Amino acid sequence: MRRDVFQAIADPTRRAIIALIALQAMTPNAIAENFNTTRQAVSKHLRILTECELVKQEQQGREIYYSLEIEKMKEIDNWLSQYRKIWETRFKQLDNVLSTIKKQKK
């Protein structure tokens, strides 16, 4: 099943993780030190973020580092701006409908 990326960023801990690793790649232990939750809970959040392709893992020696998939974040903003364009088009069409009706009434 495909993960819902918005589900992923709806969680405050996951948003905090994204903010952390946006600055630098980090190991799960280093990430967990920033939260008052268990290491398991942080691992679960990282797994969800990975499944959504919002973060990527990189093996360095014996450690795994997590970093942000900046392209994926851009992709989300990109299609939100397309949604905005659809509304712009719609409303311009409505402007035309309204002005036509107003002219007919005069």
Place this chain on the structure above:
Amino acid sequence: MSNNLLFDFTVDKSRKTVYINREFDAGLSLVWDAFTKQALLDQWLAPKPWSCKTKYMDFKVGGKRLYAMVSPEGQERWGIQEYTSITPKTNFKMYNAFSDEEGNPELPGSEWDHTFSEQNGRTKVSITIYNESLDRLERILDGFTQGMKMSLGNLEDLLATLSKK
């Protein structure tokens, strides 16, 4: 056409809500009709080159509207709306979902809230759209943008054919 009409569009991803504010250069009654009467809705709701058709619309609390967005190739994407609250010329709320041609909904859908207010002959409409899953937006976009690409592709073919003659 006056270009200084207010238009705000913001998305709060964590709340899974889209907020839209738009001003129209027309009185409240007319703008209210444009959002709540079938004949007017069908004229503007589909972003061109798509068109919109309504199979039925019963604008009252508990009433429904079954409609389709029709692509330039004639492909239909059906949706069903149920009106959950209506305060005439002030506010209405509805639940919107993708559906089949018979109006059987595909859940989850989205909750829409429209508020209308008039000032100095202009009408402001504030829309909030709450999506249980914002992935639905992606589906909406996929449909429209594919449709647009396809129609542009057709145009290119046509132009290529014509220029050969």
